[in-house]
């Protein structure tokens with residue numbers, strides 16, 4: 001089989017809701033992947049931010065091998081050892097909390113929305129204010145929470161009760177609060193929205209506002225969680241705690257898992273019968289997630305993320321000085337956005353041709369989200385390729 005054969009299978013059998021690149025990746029290790037023809041690529045967007053520990057981290061592989069031979073699935077009508085251990089691990093690394101497990105980011109958001117709705121139901125409060133340029137997933141409710149009309153077009157009628165404030169703008173948020181508002185939901189760093197970082201002042205004022213008005217503060221840490229920003233969870237940069245937090249992406253080291261983390265300060269409204277997931281929190285994925293926490297600590301990855309972030313920031317400074325096409329650099333830990341004054345897609349294509357995988361979002365923002373295990377040598381190599389590409393295209 002080669003890429004062409006796989007493309008043929010896609011044409012005949014895979015629903016066309018994606019536009020995959022002209023390659024078929026069959027193997028990965030750390031920050032490197034190989035295509036079916038054996039070509040090696042440097043992956044600076046591993047797994048769309050899922051592979052925080054890089055591809056096939058040995059600790060995750062070993063946890064999966066162990067658990068696969070023991071118990072893969074267990075429905076939630078039995079006590080599950082690894083689910084309980086993971087909930088404790090999440091709580092001990094964030095705030096005193098209880099956790100609901102599901103299988104993806106959108107499902108975690110869906111659970112947060114259902115939690116908020118039920119929390120407010122007696123007082124007839126149901127409105128959730130999110131932010132423009134946010135991204136919360138593709139289920140109908142998550143796509144409606146997402147403050148970008150392009151993800152909603154053609155799927156109307158959308159669920160009621162969502163309003164969109166300008167990101168990082170307290171006045172815009174305040175203006176939308178009504179007697180029916182129950183929650184405020186946003187990402188500490190908008191990922192798909194172009195690496196837009198919430199300011200400390202904004203975050204703290206929103207927390208205060210939520211306390212004053214009795215609103216739930218829901219932080220979507222699907223992309224920012226699990227060490228990505230240099231803290232285990234991004235909210236820890238801000239000196240506040242959310243009421244609810246959603247996780248997914250790199251939580252499972254590559255396997256599908258999502259979580260809704262509910263602060264113990266908030267009364268639990270998801271009692272038996274109100275919400276569930278068949279696969280949620282199964283032994284295989286929760287064992288993998290436990291190995292992710294263990295590895296982040298054992299390899300001191302939070303410190304490493306800070307160091308690599310500073311190293312990348314220095315390199316980006318050099319690139320920006322050289323190329324006027326770079327409008328702005330935004331970086332938080334290992335979430336990097338390079339905003340261009342032009343379309344970013346040609347840059348992505350040239351990088352891929354030179355065997356570097358990166359992403360472009362919002363049309364003009366090059367997005368780089370390398371694995372947390374990335375090395376200086378790999379960063380040097382990636383920037384050598386980026387420099388060549390900027391030289392060729394600018």
Ligand SMILES: Cc1ncc(COP(=O)(O)O)c(C=O)c1O
Nearest residue numbers: 104105106135136137191222223
């Ligand atoms: C911040 C954020 N929330 C939610 C989601 C949705 O996650 P999933 O694709 O796992 O449903 C994403 C996915 O990119 C995300 O970045």
